[in-house]
Amino acid sequence: MSLGITIVSHVPEIAAGLPKLLKQVAADVPLTYAGGTDDGDIGTSMEKINQAFDDNSADEILAFYDLGSAKMNLEMAQEMSEKTIHLYDTALIESAYTAASLLQAGVSLKDVEEQLKPLKVK
């Protein structure tokens, strides 16, 4: 499968916790996450996000995040990554869950994105 998911949150535990929920419906979808700053504090880290992109076995990644500044670090990591990264301004948990279950079912990116549209909140 060449489509994967990366979760980015300000809180290390949120970033680590959400994949547990996603794995229930998407055992085979490559899933990585980046949470907190380099020191493990509340915030996001471009380097950690970069690492999460690199560690993901997929070469095309759907990225979901919690709050605005995570998006900025995501965008910077996106510019530096050689992979194709898609960013979604959607409700984090609901949209990551939607994407994970659809990807597991082999749904195309176009159709996944169609289902993500109503979940746009930012």
Added chain:
Amino acid sequence: MALTVDNLIEWINNFSQKVNEHKDYLSELDTPIGDGDHGNNMARGVNAVQESLTNKKPAELTDAFKQVAMALISKVGGASGPLYGTAFLEMAKKSKDTTDLGELFTAANEGVKKRGGAKVGDKTMVDVFEPLAEKLTQGLLEQSEIDEAVEGTKDLVAKKGRASYLGERSVGHLDPGAMSSGYLFSALIETEGIL
């Protein structure tokens, strides 16, 4: 009257000193309309910048701006990391063609606007960067202009960042990012021979 690696380092050291001195004040400004960590985040960032510049003195202006950017991007944590980081990355790029601070800050401001999606009037650092980049271009940067730009954010309704969740309730508070940006410009005025 020109930007050099040496006075750039002095400028950044001055900025760093101000951020550390006013760390609690910056966090205090961030408490009613944000998450209360702007002072700590910025202090962590500028301290990393100083460490980077001390450990490896840059040979060229472009390298110096890049080192500043990378330290801020990796250490600040909040929104200010990518925003200040982008500002310095844009200056790094522009410094290949010019050492004119007006042009450098104009490029920085455009980068910040693009990264954060903010424009003038949104109660962000852009409300300081944009008018003061203009003043720098005209050679008219004064402390009074800096104060005015920072103060001006008080009556604005926040449209971007954490403060935007408060909407109208953000009125009456200075924007912390505008304040720290003000320090960056004040540090410039205090750096001899750079303007």
